[in-house]
Amino acid sequence: MLINQSAVKTIIPQREPFIMIDHLLRADDSGFSTSFEIKEDNVFFENGTVSSSAIIENIAQTCAAGFGYLGSQAGEGEAKLGFIGAISKLTVSGTANLNDTVETNVTILNSFENIHLVEGTATVNGEPIVYCQMKIVQA
Numbered sequence: 001m002l003i004n005q006s007a008v009k010t011i012i013p014q015r016e017p018f019i020m021i022d023h024l025l026r027a028d029d030s031g032f033s034t035s036f037e038i039k040e041d042n043v044f045f046e047n048g049t050v051s052s053s054a055i056i057e058n059i060a061q062t063c064a065a066g067f068g069y070l071g072s073q074a075g076e077g078e079a080k081l082g083f084i085g086a087i088s089k090l091t092v093s094g095t096a097n098l099n100d101t102v103e104t105n106v107t108i109l110n111s112f113e114n115i116h117l118v119e120g121t122a123t124v125n126g127e128p129i130v131y132c133q134m135k136i137v138q139a
Contacts, residue, residue: 001023001024001025002024002025002026002027002069003023003024003065003069004022004023005022005023008021008022008023008024008065010068010072010079011024011064011065011068011069011071011072011079012061012064012065012068012079013064013068013079013080013081013082014061014064017041017042017043018043018057019061020036020044020054020057020058020061021034021035021036021058021061021062021065021104022034022035022036022037023035023036024065024066024069025103027065027066027069027070028070029070029108030107030108031066031105031106031107031108031118032062032063032065032066032067032069032105032106033062033103033104033105033106034058034061034062034065034103034104035101035102035103035104036058036101036102036104037099037100037101037102038050038096038097038098038099038100038101038102039098039099040098042054044057045098048097048098049095049096049097049098050095050096052092052095052129052130054096055092055096055102055122055129055130056087056090056130056132058102058104058122059104059106059120059122059130059132059134060082060084060134060136062104062105062106062120063082063106063116063118063120063134063136064079064082066106067080067082067116067136067138068080080138080139081138081139082136082137082138082139083136083137083139084134084135084136085115085134085135085136085137086134086135087132087133087134088132088133088134089119089131089132089133090130090131090132091128091130091131091132092129092130093127093128093129093130093131094124094127094128094129094130095129096122096124096129097124100124100125101124102122102123102124102129103122103123103124104120104121104122104123105120105121105123106118106119106120107119107120109133114137114138114139115135115136115137115138116135116136116137116138117133117134117135117136118133118134118136119131119132119133119134120132120133120134
């Protein structure tokens, strides 16, 4: 584990109650991995589960954490704001329920300056629940 839950806020611009990652597990030039436990106080938690929109946000925050960590290692200081420019190839094949741990893997497919094309897969117990490609633009 690279960054634990108490230090996540140092590498992402999001703040409570919208933090959707607990731990940064891996960050390198090829991609990032995070974990996130679904708790009852999650802003997106309703009727025993979180929406697929919440998991898409988790994938985006995995990008924010990875880029933020790499930036901090390069001495860039404060985490940069990022924006989802587009989402494509979205597949929702499951849900995350109370106390599930979502493990998210993001692969960087292509980058041009501050624009990144990534693909993300969120899994619960090794089973994919959400897959998509995103264009992320860093401010």
